[in-house]
Every structure is written in C-alpha cells, then in structure tokens.
Amino acid sequence: MNRLMLDLGIIKLASPGIFHLLPLGIRALEKLKSLIDKEMHKINAQRLALPALTPAELWEKTELFTLTDRHKNLYILSPTHEEAITDLLASIAPLSYKNFPLRLYQITSKYRDEMKSRFGLMRGRQFLMKDLYTFDIDMENAEQTYSEIIKSYENILTKLGIGFSQVLAATGNIGGLISHEFHYTADVGEDKLLFCSNCNYKGNVEISGQDYCPQCKSTKIIVRNGIEVAHTFLLGDKYSKSLNATYLDRNGLIANLQMGCYGLGISRILGAAVEVLSLEQELRWPLVLAPYKVVIIAPKGGSKEEVLTSGLDQELYDNIDKLDGYTGNILLDDRNHLTIGKRYLEARRMGYPYIIVIGSKATETNPLYELNEILTNKQHFLDKNELLQHFRSIQ
Amino acid sequence: MNRLMLDLGIIKLASPGIFHLLPLGIRALEKLKSLIDKEMHKINAQRLALPALTPAELWEKTELFTLTDRHKNLYILSPTHEEAITDLLASIAPLSYKNFPLRLYQITSKYRDEMKSRFGLMRGRQFLMKDLYTFDIDMENAEQTYSEIIKSYENILTKLGIGFSQVLAATGNIGGLISHEFHYTADVGEDKLLFCSNCNYKGNVEISGQDYCPQCKSTKIIVRNGIEVAHTFLLGDKYSKSLNATYLDRNGLIANLQMGCYGLGISRILGAAVEVLSLEQELRWPLVLAPYKVVIIAPKGGSKEEVLTSGLDQELYDNIDKLDGYTGNILLDDRNHLTIGKRYLEARRMGYPYIIVIGSKATETNPLYELNEILTNKQHFLDKNELLQHFRSIQ
Numbered sequence: 014m015n016r017l018m019l020d021l022g023i024i025k026l027a028s029p030g031i032f033h034l035l036p037l038g039i040r041a042l043e044k045l046k047s048l049i050d051k052e053m054h055k056i057n058a059q060r061l062a063l064p065a066l067t068p069a070e071l072w073e074k075t076e077l078f079t080l081t082d083r084h085k086n087l088y089i090l091s092p093t094h095e096e097a098i099t100d101l102l103a104s105i106a107p108l109s110y111k112n113f114p115l116r117l118y119q120i121t122s123k124y125r126d127e128m129k130s131r132f133g134l135m136r137g138r139q140f141l142m143k144d145l146y147t148f149d150i151d152m153e154n155a156e157q158t159y160s161e162i163i164k165s166y167e168n169i170l171t172k173l174g175i176g177f178s179q180v181l182a183a184t185g186n187i188g189g190l191i192s193h194e195f196h197y198t199a200d201v202g203e204d205k206l207l208f209c210s211n212c213n214y215k216g217n218v219e220i221s222g223q224d225y226c227p228q229c230k231s232t233k234i235i236v237r238n239g240i241e242v243a244h245t246f247l248l249g250d251k252y253s254k255s256l257n258a259t260y261l262d263r264n265g266l267i268a269n270l271q272m273g274c275y276g277l278g279i280s281r282i283l284g285a286a287v288e289v290l291s292l293e294q295e296l297r298w299p300l301v302l303a304p305y306k307v308v309i310i311a312p313k314g315g316s317k318e319e320v321l322t323s324g325l326d327q328e329l330y331d332n333i334d335k336l337d338g339y340t341g342n343i344l345l346d347d348r349n350h351l352t353i354g355k356r357y358l359e360a361r362r363m364g365y366p367y368i369i370v371i372g373s374k375a376t377e378t379n380p381l382y383e384l385n386e387i388l389t390n391k392q393h394f395l396d397k398n399e400l401l402q403h404f405r406s407i408q
Numbered sequence: 409m410n411r412l413m414l415d416l417g418i419i420k421l422a423s424p425g426i427f428h429l430l431p432l433g434i435r436a437l438e439k440l441k442s443l444i445d446k447e448m449h450k451i452n453a454q455r456l457a458l459p460a461l462t463p464a465e466l467w468e469k470t471e472l473f474t475l476t477d478r479h480k481n482l483y484i485l486s487p488t489h490e491e492a493i494t495d496l497l498a499s500i501a502p503l504s505y506k507n508f509p510l511r512l513y514q515i516t517s518k519y520r521d522e523m524k525s526r527f528g529l530m531r532g533r534q535f536l537m538k539d540l541y542t543f544d545i546d547m548e549n550a551e552q553t554y555s556e557i558i559k560s561y562e563n564i565l566t567k568l569g570i571g572f573s574q575v576l577a578a579t580g581n582i583g584g585l586i587s588h589e590f591h592y593t594a595d596v597g598e599d600k601l602l603f604c605s606n607c608n609y610k611g612n613v614e615i616s617g618q619d620y621c622p623q624c625k626s627t628k629i630i631v632r633n634g635i636e637v638a639h640t641f642l643l644g645d646k647y648s649k650s651l652n653a654t655y656l657d658r659n660g661l662i663a664n665l666q667m668g669c670y671g672l673g674i675s676r677i678l679g680a681a682v683e684v685l686s687l688e689q690e691l692r693w694p695l696v697l698a699p700y701k702v703v704i705i706a707p708k709g710g711s712k713e714e715v716l717t718s719g720l721d722q723e724l725y726d727n728i729d730k731l732d733g734y735t736g737n738i739l740l741d742d743r744n745h746l747t748i749g750k751r752y753l754e755a756r757r758m759g760y761p762y763i764i765v766i767g768s769k770a771t772e773t774n775p776l777y778e779l780n781e782i783l784t785n786k787q788h789f790l791d792k793n794e795l796l797q798h799f800r801s802i803q
Contacts, residue, residue: 018452019507025496028463028483033496036454036512057413059431064534065460065517066473066485068423078461080475080485082533083521088423090461090475090485101420101428111745112414117431122460122517126478138477139459350506 017346030130030138040304058116090124099252118145134284141279155271173299181216189248196239206239248272296364305344308365314349321376412741425525425533435699453511485519497653513540529679536674550666568694576611584643591634601634635680643667691759700739702762709744716771
C-alpha cells in the first residue's frame, strides 16, 4: 500500500540550473517515459542509450561542458547525439536496404552549459531529453518517416492534454533540410511564434520576422510567446555523408542513408506543463502525469469519525487500487496526527486530481465519501459503489 | 507485435570504458530496474534522482572527472551521492522523529575516471548504479534498517538466480561502522574472498589477509576471486554530523540522523551475470533479465512449410503473448530470406531461453512445434495447447 510518508516534493535546486528530482517528480517523469515508450513501440522504434561522456574530436560548439580525463583526452558531456548515432551506424555499415527504415531513440540526461539557466526545469544545465534518430534508404522514405514521427509526437502531446502548436523552425546548428518545433504558448516562453490568420502559416519568428506573414505577406498575424517542447529535423545526408553511414541498395551499390532527428524535452515538458496548468497556490498536473491520481484522507486520530469508520480507508484503498488505470496510483494519507483540513490543503497544493475525504457522512449506516474533483472543481458525496462506478466511468 | 528487426546487439564500446547500450541491452537493464523498483516498494523506499553534475567543494578524491563551467566554477561528475543526499536532508532539517525511517534511492549514471577500465560493463567509466540511502533516529533503528536492506538485496540477487556470497568488507573511502559486499565468485573477479570452512567466516581479504581465518585463526580456508555486485555501509552519523542532517526527537531536542548507504551495480550485474552464465559461443541470461523470453522462427520463404503453415506463426505469437509473464516478451523472427538454421544459431548466440521452430512437423494435421529449452538443453515437439500449457507451468 502507498502511504503518504515524508513528502519531499517534486524538484529542488541543487546548484544553478541543476535539480534534484524528488519522489513525486520522479513518478511524473516515469509516467511520461512510459507513455513515450508505448508510442515509440507503435512505430517500431527501438530504445537504446548512448553515453553522456563523448570524445570531443567531432565537436566545435559553444555551450558545451568539456573535461579532460586522467590521460589528458578531451571529452564533452553531450547535449545531443547525431554524431554518436551516425558513427554507430557507420561502424556496422553497409547494412542491406532490407534493414530499413530503422528508428532508434533514447531517454537520457543531457548537458548544456547555459549562460543563464532559468525557469526551473524548463532551461536547466542537466536535463532529461528523449531523442529519436531515423534512417531511411532515400529521401522519399525519409520524408514519409518524418511525417509519421510528427504524427507520433502529436499523439504524445495530445495525451498530455495541453494545447500545443506546431511551427516551422530554423534548422540552426543541427542543420538539415526542414525543421519544426512544437510549442506550448505561454507568457513565460522564450520563443516568439507568428500565427497568420489569413493563410494559417505558423512559424518561429527567428526564420520569419514578426511584421507580416512570410508565406502570404498578410499583416493579419498574431505573435505569441512559446515554450519549445519538441524539435524535429529532416536531416538528409548531412551526417551520414561525412561519417560514412551507408547501406547496400537493391543493386548491391553503396549509398548514403537519409536521416531525421527528433527531440522531446522530458524534464522541460514536466516543468512547462505544470507552469501552464497551475494556479498560484495549487499545482496542476496533466492527468496522465499526476504522481498519484487519488489521495484518500483518513480521519484525525482520536475523533469520533476515526472510531466509527475504522477499516473503511483500507477497504476503499484496496477497491480503487483494483480498478484499471488506478493500480499503484492511489495514496493513503493516514498521518492522523494532522487535521483533515491541513492534509486537504496540502493535497490541493500538490495537485492530486482526486481527493477523497473520509468525514462525518462516512459514519452513517451507508457510508458516504466526499470526492473532490480538483480539475472540474466539483464535490460529490458517494457511497462505495457509486465512487467505484464514478472512477470506472471517467477512466 | 515484436518482430525481429535489425539486431543491433547488446552493448558496443563507444570510447575506453564507455559503452553504447543497444536495444537488447536496454531491455535487460529495464527488467533489472523494474525488479529493483518492486523490491524497493516493499520496504517503503522512495525513488528520486540526484544530478550527476555536483559542485566540487565537498570533494577531495582521486578517480573523479572534474570540470569547470563557463563561470569557472568547479564541478565533478559524481560517482556516489552520500554528500548530496545528506545535504538535501539537512536543507529540510530538522524534521520530526515521526518521519523516520526514511529510505531514498536512485538508479542513475555514475562516473569514475578509472586508471584502467576493463572487463566491459564490469568496470566502466560511465556506469549505471542503484544507490539507496537510509535515515534513522538512532543506532538501534539504523542497525535494524541495515539488516532489512541486506535481506532486500539478497531477495533481488536471489531472483537473478546466480549464486552469490555476502562477505565482510572494508569501509574504505565511504567510511562508517560496518560494511558488507555481495559477490559473484568468478575467475575474472578482481577481489579475493576468504571463506573459512571451520567457523563459516566470509570476508574480503583486503581486511583479513589470506593466510588464516581472522575470526577463528583456522587455516581451513578457501580463497576465491569475486566480482563485487553490491556494497552496503552502516554509516552512523559520519555524514549527518558534518553536514547537519538533524531531526527533532520526542522531547523536542535536536539530534543527528543515523545513516546507511547501499550500492547495487546495475550495469555491472548485467555484465557479470552474462560473464558467469555464458558459454564460449552462446550468451546466457538470468531468465528474469533475458531481453525476450521466447523467439519464434517462422519457415523460410518459398519453402513448402511456409505454404502449409501460413498464419500459424502469428496465431502462436498472439497466444503466447497473452500468457501471464510473457506479454511483450516474445519475438517473431520472420526474416524469411534467411534459413531456419541460420536464424536458430543466431537466436542461440543471443541467448533467448526458449526458441520455437515452425518446421516440417508443423505441416501435419495436428501441427507440432519444436520447442528448444536452451537452459536445460531439452527439445520437445508439442502441439499448440501442450506448448501453452508448458509455458504456463514453468512460469
């Protein structure tokens, strides 16, 4: 049974731009990772892990952490892995055309020596990123893959339940032929996005200016701030050519692979989602990421409710825990030296979507429980069967 | 459905002592992590993640990777987190005695600038470690916790099915009052362990010499090589005192917490288990870690078996995939341009514990499948129901 023990919280600053991820934060992150793993499985992407410590030979970029080992070899802490993965493919090249499309991704810590780290998890110096790399035999297949992955990223972001915009973006340092970003629009966002009401063009202003639409020249535009949560690149052969990642085509001839890369900011999504959804005094989680969906608050020790409802908290816990989608997602707050009121406020601050209070109506012959649905701001008094039916129906 | 696509393998050297973890390796690692999470849940341990990048102030050790950021601040890549976690507790001190025992663990990448990295995953420079830290209000409770965690670690290692020895160990750099190590005995092991046949004493020779038993002075001893897979320390107040991790006792007085720390080498266990179990030409996995439990080899394209067993591979896959413990753990090798023999050898090399071949007996009216149980070296011909019953019974 999950009992509310010491509540350490979600994140805590360790040093500038670097965070401890505390137990509730880890639970939310693991849910996000598992949601992504499921989507990646659907598109036949295989998971691997490339090391953070990377020999520095291939790199010439700012904002990198560099270090030398005891043998005076120069290393970097990788912020991204286009070179490493292309090198991996080159080391087993040439594979047959039959092995493609190939899709490989990882969910690992990345590093960037930001000039100014800020906005908590949204721009840290050590952060968790999911990066996917795709390999195809020609541009037609690579473009097809690019569309498929964008659809998959849309599925992931849709499941989080926060509105997002896909915009045209600059290819920048990573390079390639075309690039898109996914953004949450929010005042705190560091990017500026241009939306054209005339032709529906959407783009980051860094490629399009912000005076008129670069596609139809209309001035019927809206400019909003955005938090970038994903970035996709159709790379072509930029990396495969220079690093010799090749394959054997149907005629036995050697050709370069066509690549794409697709980043999804894991810790940033967590920070941004909470930033976009929360109220001043209360955290709000996307329902699928909430560290626990349900918290049960048991009566205060020594109260008449405690005596008259003895065992009901445990029974309720066990019943809800058996429901599809709730197993392991429910928490019993039986710290009964604290008042119900104090624990209720704390539960609201932490953003648990459903708070069940075992109060005075639970002492009746047919015990009624107080269900608080935080996201819709509704309160119901339900008996056990109604409560279980309610949870089943909203799943 | 899991189809065998391009088989990238398990691990690959990226640079000295640093590895790519490839898709099969990641699957085994994720299984190990999930097994550990379950055991940790049983003892009320909460998972968190402390950052690898740690300000260097507190550190004065060799074998550390150090780096400076753009502001010339010195950082290390942490090989362990006693200081960081104690600092975290100190930052919220003093908590009430009611919050203890408290058990916090993480499964994260750690770093060590080894003079000589070797033995693959067993002594890498970037490695995955699970480290648990415990906090108690007094030594009696701390000792109780220490015993409980050791039992939990025994449970984890027992589930992996490889014999292990728990020995007395030196407290070394980490310090503390008492320390134990868990070892797999193997020639390749870098530690020497002393086993006394007279009094049953077991210890690392680094604290006991190797001429006679340090406990009963008997010379009836055996010395074997061991691979250290876990290390436990009863720390006492070594860290809590210097970093001010305190609590309020029953009388409202401030006192120091008593700590323990417990490392489990995740990537090392993977490397060591495969090292201990494998044959020269064939990998062997602990059954609970095998990337996939079952592989089905479909007939070769253009063969009479392919025509006469059409659809059976898919049907078999779906049926086994529904069995408890097999869901997602089964792989269909339908690369039918390859002979059955070639795919069978490859499957053996990869160490899948159960290999099902759809061969000539599957063309009969009551199709029989060839089940190869690699760990027991047995071969059976079973019809579908017998096969499913067999898998149910060995689960």
